[in-house]
Amino acid sequence: MSAARATRTRKDPAPPKSGKETTTTRRSASTEAPARQPDTGHRTDLLESMLRIRHFEERCVELYSAAKIRGFVHLYIGEEAVAVGVNEALTPEDAVVSTYREHGHALARGITADAVMAEMYGRTTGCSGGRGGSMHLFDASRRFYGGNAIVAGGLPLAAGLALADRMRERTNVTCCFFGDGAFAEGEFHETANLAALWKLPVLLVCENNRYAMGTALERHEAQTDLAMRAASYGMVAWAVDGMDVEVVEQAARRAVEGIRAGTGPHFLELRTYRFRAHSMYDPDRYRDRTEIERWKSRDPISLLTDRMRDNGELGDKDVATIEQRITAEIDRAVEAAEQAPEEPVEHLLHHVTSSSAEAVS
Numbered sequence: 166m167s168a169a170r171a172t173r174t175r176k177d178p179a180p181p182k183s184g185k186e187t188t189t190t191r192r193s194a195s196t197e198a199p200a201r202q203p204d205t206g207h208r209t210d211l212l213e214s215m216l217r218i219r220h221f222e223e224r225c226v227e228l229y230s231a232a233k234i235r236g237f238v239h240l241y242i243g244e245e246a247v248a249v250g251v252n253e254a255l256t257p258e259d260a261v262v263s264t265y266r267e268h269g270h271a272l273a274r275g276i277t278a279d280a281v282m283a284e285m286y287g288r289t290t291g292c293s294g295g296r297g298g299s300m301h302l303f304d305a306s307r308r309f310y311g312g313n314a315i316v317a318g319g320l321p322l323a324a325g326l327a328l329a330d331r332m333r334e335r336t337n338v339t340c341c342f343f344g345d346g347a348f349a350e351g352e353f354h355e356t357a358n359l360a361a362l363w364k365l366p367v368l369l370v371c372e373n374n375r376y377a378m379g380t381a382l383e384r385h386e387a388q389t390d391l392a393m394r395a396a397s398y399g400m401v402a403w404a405v406d407g408m409d410v411e412v413v414e415q416a417a418r419r420a421v422e423g424i425r426a427g428t429g430p431h432f433l434e435l436r437t438y439r440f441r442a443h444s445m446y447d448p449d450r451y452r453d454r455t456e457i458e459r460w461k462s463r464d465p466i467s468l469l470t471d472r473m474r475d476n477g478e479l480g481d482k483d484v485a486t487i488e489q490r491i492t493a494e495i496d497r498a499v500e501a502a503e504q505a506p507e508e509p510v511e512h513l514l515h516h517v518t519s520s521s522a523e524a525v526s
């Protein structure tokens with residue numbers, strides 16, 4: 166990386182301009198795969214998946230304001246291309262470890278809007294039985310291992326899952342999402358070191374949205390080229406335009422292919438942006454409005470929609486049809502969550518220890 170590049174990264178938080186990867190560090194050419202030519206059907210699926218996340222969360226905002234959903238809620242709006250693009254590279258046997266900003270990861274993984282919405286409501290029909298809420302979505306049947314409120318806390322779990330898969334001679338990959346804020350935590354560095362040393366099959370996906378709560382990356386990190394820092398551990402790492410779902414998918418496919426080929430962990434720095442505040446409680450006074458507008462001009466949903474329109478792959482009616490379908494799906498999820506029961510108080514000690522459930526019931 167040149168000094169000029171470092172200076173630009175520090176001073177200019179502008180979104181990537183091209184729809185291409187912004188490669189900073191690629192240590193191995195052997196992971197290169199031929200570019201995939203997505204068809205219209207595939208692009209439509211990507212669009213639908215991103216729209217589902219966007220509409221789901223916009224509904225959550227309304228429900229939160231109506232005090233139907235309570236507690237901490239961290240929205241993913243603006244970052245949808247990351248969850249959707251990366252998920253395309255994974256199989257159902259692969260594992261996913263996420264953060265507290267995980268509604269998008271869960272929905273992209275195929276956990277139903279019903280199960281996620283019921284969890285937001287704290288109902289027994291939720292994917293964590295109503296005990297987790299927004300920050301602790303979980304579904305072991307889909308190998309979706311949280312939802313984790315601790316910054317960088319998922320990273321050692323991901324290394325452990327990957328090690329377990331390898332010891333069982335499974336060829337699965339464990340994908341771990343985390344934010345730029347994780348670089349300030351020892352757990353990131355401990356995990357990166359061991360994963361590289363033991364060549365663990367882990368895909369490390371850093372969602373670099375430039376802020377950790379109200380603190381901009383350049384205010385807490387001396388070196389802001391995160392891909393370069395990850396590469397220093399001896400793993401393949403590069404930066405990617407996180408606003409373009411197709412670019413994300415291609416990068417993730419290439420990384421997963423390298424991991425399955427046995428070349429050890431891969432790191433993707435996905436340059437993205439959250440359009441909303443850190444959480445529902447955050448007044449968001451630390452970001453310049455023009456900065457937010459600049460990133461919104463590369464909204465991942467508009468980016469894909471415009472591309473498909475330009476290619477003649479999508480008409481206004483098509484978008485309306487998809488949106489109607491998603492709205493109906495979310496309406497049903499809200500309705501079901503409203504009707505679903507809360508856990509009875511007699512179950513208070515269930516799942517607390519392995520024997521308490523029998524002892525209490």
Ligand SMILES: Cc1ncc(C[n+]2csc(CCOP(=O)(O)OP(=O)(O)O)c2C)c(N)n1
Nearest residue numbers: 266314315316344345346347374376377378
């Ligand atoms: C170990 C730990 N320290 C502090 C916090 C408080 N905290 C919650 S979110 C957050 C910011 C994390 O930012 P980042 O990793 O960039 O993720 P983003 O919220 O941007 O998706 C902090 C510091 C925490 N949850 N865990």
Ligand SMILES: [Mg+2]
Nearest residue numbers: 344345376377
């Ligand atoms: Mg961040």
